[in-house]
């Protein structure tokens with residue numbers, strides 16, 4: 260194993276964001292701490308990465324609670340983690356060399372030491388590095404797999420997606436159109452986002468703050484109803500979709516962001532019984548269960564990105580110290596497309 264670096268110039272410490280306390284309801288700045296910590300010595304098989312972009316994602320809110328879930332809770336007084344893309348600046352691995360751009364899961368910090376095997380190359384020949392945290396990364400795969408593998412979308416169907424101007428939602432709508440949806444309806448939280456959805460090729464879009472979701476969706480869906488609901492929001496949105504779904508309709512249960520900061524259980528959906536008469540399928544999923552489709556997904560969607568069929572938005576915040584605010588703003592809808600922090 261050859262050390263592939265100029266060791267004298269390597270950083271010995273990294274700035275990182277730690278979890279200082281667990282949020283109750285909405286996260287607040289006091290829940291986070293900017294700290295400096297020592298980097299471990301590079302071992303055989305490891306790389307040192309200078310992160311360029313880190314991802315802030317809604318699922319991280321759940322990991323801030325000390326409850327058993329599908330992913331382990333973040334530890335108090337330790338660095339948070341999550342998706343990141345960066346450049347290898349030192350390597351003791353034959354798998355990755357200095358200069359490689361890689362995706363990995365030690366975000367929320369400027370430098371990361373980790374096993375080369377825990378990194379994957381970013382195909383920067385296909386798109387800029389940041390895309391591998393969004394449209395061509397975990398986020399995009401969530402949209403692709405959720406629509407095609409979970410909801411089993413078929414050409415000619417009508418699709419409704421909530422959180423439609425966000426990272427996952429905007430891709431769901433565009434992939435559905437690219438694959439022959441007869442209509443795509445999206446909901447989002449502001450007039451600007453609604454306008455953006457129409458620019459991206461959605462057939463109908465509404466602002467869920469303008470009135471009851473059920474009324475607005477019923478108006479958009481008409482007599483025909485919807486065949487597929489891609490749920491990013493839960494609660495009132497899910498209830499509205501159950502009423503609008505046709506017989507044999509499917510729901511890909513991706514997220515329930517309306518509830519992530521809730522301190523009380525939510526009442527909706529009150530009409531779950533409709534699933535019986537309409538013979539609906541409601542299927543929850545985690546993107547981790549669909550990783551085997553990553554190759555197919557990147558090939559397909561990168562070609563659509565290249566020819567303009569699929570466009571992706573990014574909201575970029577500069578500076579590691581601003582990552583907590585970027586995360587808090589994400590939960591309040593400040594982002595259009597993928598929320599990223601450039602570090």
Ligand SMILES: NC(=O)c1ccc[n+]([C@@H]2O[C@H](COP(=O)([O-])OP(=O)(O)OC[C@H]3O[C@@H](n4cnc5c(N)ncnc54)[C@H](OP(=O)(O)O)[C@@H]3O)[C@@H](O)[C@H]2O)c1
Pocket residue numbers: 316317318397398401422423424425426427428446447448449452491492512513514515516517518544545546547589590591592593594595596597598
């Ligand atoms: N199952 C999985 O494996 C998986 C993987 C990735 C993501 N997800 C889930 O997918 C969903 C979207 O994730 P993302 O990364 O693409 O985030 P995102 O949609 O880019 O950002 C979150 C958006 O949620 C919306 N929002 C916040 N509070 C809301 C509320 N009370 N009602 C309706 N909308 C609300 C905001 O947009 P508005 O301005 O429109 O309110 C905000 O921009 C999340 O629920 C996430 O947890 C699941």
